[in-house]
Amino acid sequence: MSASHKDRQPWPMKWIVVAIILVIVPYTFLTLKFRKPTEPFRPYEDMKNRANVVRLLSAGYQRVPVPAQRPSDPSGARPTPTSAAPGGLPAELKSALVEEILLPEEIISIAAAGSATRSAPYPIRFSCKLADERRQLSGAELYLKGQELVIAPVFERLSGNLAARTRDNVILITVPPETLKAGTYHVTLAAQRASRAWSLEVK
Numbered sequence: 001m002s003a004s005h006k007d008r009q010p011w012p013m014k015w016i017v018v019a020i021i022l023v024i025v026p027y028t029f030l031t032l033k034f035r036k037p038t039e040p041f042r043p044y045e046d047m048k049n050r051a052n053v054v055r056l057l058s059a060g061y062q063r064v065p066v067p068a069q070r071p072s073d074p075s076g077a078r079p080t081p082t083s084a085a086p087g088g089l090p091a092e093l094k095s096a097l098v099e100e101i102l103l104p105e106e107i108i109s110i111a112a113a114g115s116a117t118r119s120a121p122y123p124i125r126f127s128c129k130l131a132d133e134r135r136q137l138s139g140a141e142l143y144l145k146g147q148e149l150v151i152a153p154v155f156e157r158l159s160g161n162l163a164a165r166t167r168d169n170v171i172l173i174t175v176p177p178e179t180l181k182a183g184t185y186h187v188t189l190a191a192q193r194a195s196r197a198w199s200l201e202v203k
Helices: 003-007 013-034 043-058 091-096
Strands: 062-066 083-086 106-111 122-129 135-145 148-157 168-175 183-189 194-202
Touching: 043 062, 043 091, 062 168, 135 168, 148 168
Parallel strands: 106 194, 148 183
Antiparallel strands: 062 135, 083 194, 106 122, 122 168, 135 148, 183 194
């Protein structure tokens, strides 16, 4: 081995650390700044959702998730005349779903206009009673088949020892603009034991 190789000294450790920092810090910054947000891959959830879509389309239903929330003013609005409807989802729709939806027990009253325009949101405010205090609102689903419109408030079970303060709930569901085409619809707001129905004209 030549004398030049024997006399060569390794880099001081501090310069190695400095070089690593100079590479890692800009890389981390650029990655966090420009990386596209993506949802984690969940094979079971993705497969279940695809199966749900296929089965609903085969049964002739279109599914639209719609916003649902508890209004800041729960005092209520003037109720809309509605008619009683059988509890639960229509049999054809229920059999098409991969998982059973956790509905409220009973729809008490509804405040919703009998007419709407395609270009404007359509709010539905209603009060309902839950089967127990161990449920909380998680969203709502709209199922459309021809002129039949089924809206399902969706609840989820509370974990551990958590419990809601009351079984009575006031909820606001908003159908987004351009969701419905012009026409007259028979709308059903679904509950396990007692649903409510009314007619809606969309212009």
